[in-house]
Amino acid sequence: MAETLIQIGVVGCADIARKVSRAISLAPNAALCGVASRSHDKAAAFAAANGFPLSAKVYGSYEALLEDPTVDAVYIPLPTSLHLHWAVLAAQNNKHLLLEKPVALDVAQFDRILEACESSGVQFMDNTMWVHNPRTAAMAHFLNDAQRFGNLKSVRTCFTFGADPDYLKNNIRVKPDLDGLGSLGDQGWYCIRAILLAANYELPKTVVASYEPVLNKDGVILDCGASLYWEDGKVATFHCSFLANLTMDITAIGTRGTLHVHDFVVPYNEKEASFLAGTDTSFNDLVTGWAKQPNKHTVTTHLPQEALLVREFARLVAQIKFKNSKPDKKWPTISRKTQLVLDAVKASIQRGFEPVQIQE
Amino acid sequence: MAETLIQIGVVGCADIARKVSRAISLAPNAALCGVASRSHDKAAAFAAANGFPLSAKVYGSYEALLEDPTVDAVYIPLPTSLHLHWAVLAAQNNKHLLLEKPVALDVAQFDRILEACESSGVQFMDNTMWVHNPRTAAMAHFLNDAQRFGNLKSVRTCFTFGADPDYLKNNIRVKPDLDGLGSLGDQGWYCIRAILLAANYELPKTVVASYEPVLNKDGVILDCGASLYWEDGKVATFHCSFLANLTMDITAIGTRGTLHVHDFVVPYNEKEASFLAGTDTSFNDLVTGWAKQPNKHTVTTHLPQEALLVREFARLVAQIKFKNSKPDKKWPTISRKTQLVLDAVKASIQRGFEPVQIQE
Incomplete structure (x- = not known):
């Protein structure tokens, strides 16, 4: 069973990531597999304070988490101006993407994120709980x-x-x-x-x-x-x-x-x-x-609604990972309209x- | 006690006048003294259907009600385009004025109504319940x-x-x-x-x-x-x-x-x-x-709120009638701003x- 859980890593220790980390823990089809910060100590403190499982990894850079092949998907709570860079990099590393809102500074940036997701065949969802x-x-x-x-x-x-x-x-x-x-x-x-x-x-x-x-x-x-x-x-x-x-x-x-x-x-x-x-x-x-x-x-x-969001996200990721489905278009389409x-x-x-x- | 009740006549048999007639009956300081229509039969039918007291008079014209010296105040539920004519005439006949909203077609018309009220020293209030x-x-x-x-x-x-x-x-x-x-x-x-x-x-x-x-x-x-x-x-x-x-x-x-x-x-x-x-x-x-x-x-x-409105209107009228007060400015000022x-x-x-x- 544990092998079918979608492994989700958290990219950054924003305040909102506390709530979403708990949600990942609560979602029955997802596992909280790690957290990255630009500081290893900060990531470790975040993991300790937010009930990460002992198996979770702590990364001293965002890149390290994105390059870890055991991570299926990432949650990115970084400031909006950083979305384009890190979301694209996540997609290029074949990580399914749960991105904090607003998804980008404008729709042109968002389209570049969506293109990267499409190229890699990863699921996109924004974190509107x-x-x-x-x-x-x-x-x-x-x-x-x-x-x-x-x-x-x-x-x-x-x-x-x-x-x-x-x-x-x-x-x-x-x-x-x-x-x-x-x-x-x-x-x-x-x-x-x-x-x-x-x-x-x-x-x-x-x-x-x-x-x-x-x-x-x-x-x-x-x-x-x-x-x-x-x-x-x-x-x-x-x-x-x-x-x-x-x-x-x-x-x-x-x-x-x-x-x-x-x-x-x-x-x-x-x-x-x-x-x-x-x-x-x-x-x-x-x-x-x-x-x-x-x-x-x-x-x-x-x-809670945020755990239902994670469950839906992980369900779509699991369809892709285990059943060779295509990424779902509904959520990115709604994000783009917003x-x-x-x-x-x-x-x-x-x-x-x-x-x-x-x-x- | 009955002598201190403010005698209010209803000018027209609009649908909303049913609710206001009941409100006049319920207000402890007011009496429903009559109803006018362009048709005597219509006014009589309205009075019979809406619980008017036996003492209430029925008038076959609006003028007849306005000219009746036993009437202290009138409620005018006529269409807005008729407000200027009938409200001014009511004021000129020294009737205190409870006027249906909107008070006039525009503020210029309304100012003419207020001038007429001021000239005669009668109270104005709109019927915003x-x-x-x-x-x-x-x-x-x-x-x-x-x-x-x-x-x-x-x-x-x-x-x-x-x-x-x-x-x-x-x-x-x-x-x-x-x-x-x-x-x-x-x-x-x-x-x-x-x-x-x-x-x-x-x-x-x-x-x-x-x-x-x-x-x-x-x-x-x-x-x-x-x-x-x-x-x-x-x-x-x-x-x-x-x-x-x-x-x-x-x-x-x-x-x-x-x-x-x-x-x-x-x-x-x-x-x-x-x-x-x-x-x-x-x-x-x-x-x-x-x-x-x-x-x-x-x-x-x-x-009910409409009876509280009538009670407030009749209270202000009584202050003028029995205590020589000036008409209250608050309600006409609010009407004018609206x-x-x-x-x-x-x-x-x-x-x-x-x-x-x-x-x-």
Whole structure:
């Protein structure tokens, strides 16, 4: 059995790698086989602090991990500006690739990563965890149900949190040479992904950034928003910010239904998550109350969403490794669409809030 | 005691007048003294069907009611295009004025109504019911609390419902010569009011309508949205529509807190209403859940919000009638601000989604 586990190594000791290391441990079809840092000591300390098995290896360089033939796949939590280099190198070393979001600084860079994955026949997946929660499948089922939801008319998403002064000064997400896309790349990524989910992954035609984004002195986005328009009249808006209290909402409204969720990226609790869904909601005759209200739907899961992500990733890798399957196209396609919209928002901000057309 | 009750007459038999007639009956300081229609029979039938007291009078013309010296105040639920004429005439007849929203076709018309009220020394109030629910006071208290909410950063509101084909063809709200402001005047009014409430009634500086509003063949708005911007960086967006499932949300995000409500205009239930409020909401250490979540706050009321509105209106009228007070300025000021923003949204749509500056 152990031989069928997908061996996943962690490239870098980012804070988020703690959560993902635990997820790799929890996934029944994956094994946490090692961690690399530019410092051997740092990697060793990380492994010790994060429950790595005794069999896990510690590497004093990223290259050493990538060159280890016992490693099937890597998780790369490095800053966005380093994705192109290390993701391509990982693919060239035939490592299947679980890459932190945003996947790249722009879609041109991302296409080079995808080309490298395709050349080597390795699986690509980005580390957007919440879409792997079974709640998300239940929400998608509702949103695609003509009887319960009808056709999507509008969707609004937000993800904000109040970063403290130290974060706003020192975190990699406010550094132009590290996570140069700032709040848009970090939180906006999730908002855009949720909008695409609600639109059944149909790309919008036009993207317009909202006025008054907040940028730091180095030009990194700390707060922004945008509106997205489809040809059939669907409209979406989102808002992401490092400067406001922790909030993460989806409100999707269809011709027949409405969906509300307040904890879409990280559910309040690990083992169960809820959303509100209403169909043909209506007032009573005198409009003094509602005859039909939205209902709460709760979905339970024995594994946290990040472990379900790893399980899905390892399942696809195992198909390739043991069954000679081709890499799955679904996840990289969705990643690319997310990045395309993100690029359009950034372009609209740079062009003074002009509408930007999305071209696939 | 009965002598101190404010005698309120209803000018027109609109559907909404059923709810407001009941509210006048329920308000402890008001009496439902009569109803007027252009047809005496229609007024009589309305009075019989809506529990008017035996003492209530029935008038075969609006003028007859306005000229009756036993009537202290009138509720005018007529289509918006008729507000200017009948509201001014009511004020000239020294009737205190409870006027259905939107208060006028534009702020210039509304100013003529206010001038007439001022000349006669009568109270003006618009019929925005939800702001009189004690839940709204609790929400406003939260939103103005520096410790629990901090400074407002963004607020998003929506009010949509799916009008049926008959409504979309025949309702006064889709007729350019009746409620010519369509969904913007009807539902957008509430969205704008909620945004102003969250901004503590500070007007935005700039208003930009969203692309792709839906207008009917006569140019009446069936679906639209807008973004509002303040000089200090606050941003608001709203969406109103006759073309999507019944939904009415406020999401307000401050530097320290977040407020969510899903039934802001008409609470699910008459006797109690809830909202979610979070302060310094946060993730746990590993970001696998929330360490601090929003909490549900429930506010009960023995009177429905529309009766509380009437009670407040009658209280102000009684102050004038029995205590020689001046008319209260708060409610007409808020009505005027709401209309100003509404006018700016309409202007932005007409000018091809150009930003429109608000001038008080």
